[in-house]
Amino acid sequence: MNDQRIPVTLDAVRHAAKTLSGVARMTALEGSRHLSSLVGAPVHFKCENLQRTGSFKLRGAYTRIAGLSAEERAAGVVAASAGNHAQGVALAASLLGVRATVFMPEGAPLPKIAATRDYGAQVRSYGQVVDETLRAAQEYALATGAVFIHPFDHPDVVAGQGTVGLEILEQCPQVRTILVGIGGGGLAAGVAVAVKGLRPDVKVIGVQAAGAAAYPPSLAAGRPVALESVATMADGMKVGRPGDIPFRIVAELVDEVVTVSEDALSSALLLCLERAKLVVEPAGASPVAALLSRPEAFEGPVVAVLSGGNVDPLLMQSILRHGMAAAGRYLSLRLRLSDRPGALALLLRVLSEVDANVLDIGHVRTDPRLGLAEAEVKLHLETKGPEHCDLVARTLGEAGYTVIR
Template sequence: MTVTLAEVRAAEAMLAGIASRTPVQGSRPLSDLLGRRVVLKCENLQRAGSFKIRGAYVRIARLRPEERARGVVAASAGNHAQGVALAASLVGTRAKVYMPEGAPLPKLEATLAYGAEVETAGTSVESALEAAHAYAERTGAVLIHPFDHPDVVAGQGTLGLEILEQVPEATTIVVPVGGGGLVAGIALAARAVRPDVRVVGVQAEHVAAYPPSLAQGTPTSVEGRRTMADGIAVSRPGDVPFEQVARWVDDVVTVGEESLSRALLMMLERAKQVVEPAGAAAVAALMEHPGQFAGEGPLVAVLSGGNIDPLLLMRVVRHGLAAAGRFLSFSARIPDRPGALEELLRVLAQMEVNVLDVVHERTSATLGVDEVEVALSVEARGPEHRARVEEALRTRGYVLHYR
């Protein structure tokens, strides 16, 4: 089950003309934060919107003719689904994909557009994977696992070779981690070429199976919580990538939801890159744990995917603005008399705050007969400005309830 550099090289040859050679881009804000050059590897610009086409194509292209004739089946929250659907269409075999209920609509529609048959099953990737296993047993279709197969790891490893070709002096590579296929492939390839390169994985703290698994020396399941980073929300590492991660990856850190949303916002504003929350995990780690990434030489942060539902993007941007101190949503009770609302708005105007939304509620069982509740959403210029606005309101007697 061990993957070698030779297998990654062979996968690289297979992917010539199939996978795009995605660009790298320097990041001044992150370089200033860390005190070292930071480069973004923009795999969000890959075909089908993520790195998944690499492993999926290598796995499917290596099937025997009789296996291709039976078709392939996969389970995914979205990115692997699109990668398998595209790869199957390129190879010329049928694909069926099971996706969790509530999977992002753009990912579902893109999977269908690549020619796959899609069916929903359960509410998690694990339940969709169970359905895919059952379908494979019933029909003989070949299961294309999202991360737990040597061919998939070898395909993802081509990204590591590409990074070192584009940034040959890189000393650190930071990679989002779900089941581990991407970080395993990058680490084994990069360390085989440059043993001194440091590789760090990043997981969403709400579903972080690798830290306890590495501590115990074996893949271990965790009870996950809901996270915006659905692309890396995997509750148990894969057996194949775990072996490589334990051997080659230097560290695995976790990031919170606020850091994920702030990282996504930074990528939009400063890098002009659209990424999904999982794809921004490496950047989130640099922002949340800058001290852990001190060092010499360039650091490469992998933007692993850009397939994000526009509705989720709206929510995450708002979350990111709030986390960055640039958005404030609160309610306050004011006297039920003419001019009371005007007084509140005047305070905000004096603080140079832009009011985005006002809701004036007069009827509620919890309100006194002489008061009303006002809910406001306002823009601030950053954490310090937001703190001054809050202090100005409290000084004038307003009690703030945050929404």
């Protein structure tokens, strides 16, 4: 850890922990019996979704602003964020008596915008992705003299996020693997500095959404590489280029960076809600998605960092539907039946007997593709899983219906 290539030290993380005393909570470490059975070893959740402001971001933001001089504080601070860093900066600035302006992407969830304002910051909307918003905030800093608080690319921010790693080692000293989501890389870098400084035997695994995975090509190239575009439901991971400081740390200390699909993210969010009774946003659920995708790949005990829980209710509704479909809990199909009185009632009776719940039904009787005495029914069903989906389709076929899935 004395390597000059590492721009953040263990001592810096320890100093950040003292700075954050009485400000950031030591969040709970909760066991997951379901994931433990899948992995074959204990799995725990580090619940940063229950942190003040709903994510780990307060740690880095407060550490950075607390380190400013009186003159810098008087000039105010400016930040850019899709939501979690925005709230962290807003609260940290408010606690420290500093004026804050926060730039947020135009598509940022409304609850995150409202919460940022409620914490006392002035909010400005700009850009479609965080990288564009970052540039706008940096230009504002140059024009006004406000201090730019980067969401991940600053040693103080990384050190603050690293306090999560210190807490994990205290709460679960037997840990063998820590899974942590990566956007710009501040959290993963900070956790790696803390953990590798004290327990180099513990593996730190970064997790990225496949549609916003800038780290794998960057690590292959040996330098931060910008993606041409990012597309993921995990707005906390919509970062097209790794930060310079986090990248150096991740390249040196993080054991592996893996990617997860959108289906895996939505399934992970659903699992957190159903099994653990925890509201987690997609970026925060990425470590759980990695466990679901490759349960045999990680040595236990495992700690999965649930980095945030700030999710737009409308997005949550959409993601839950997606997650239930990915888990085989929804079945959509079309089928042909005779266009005669009682035919639809008979179909519904068959579905009832096989215990399939009809969520939506469409009945088409006039279509050039249909025969003279035919009708088509479009069904959206709630089922009990993939095996039940197959049973429903098979039962309908055996009852004489032409099923189109």
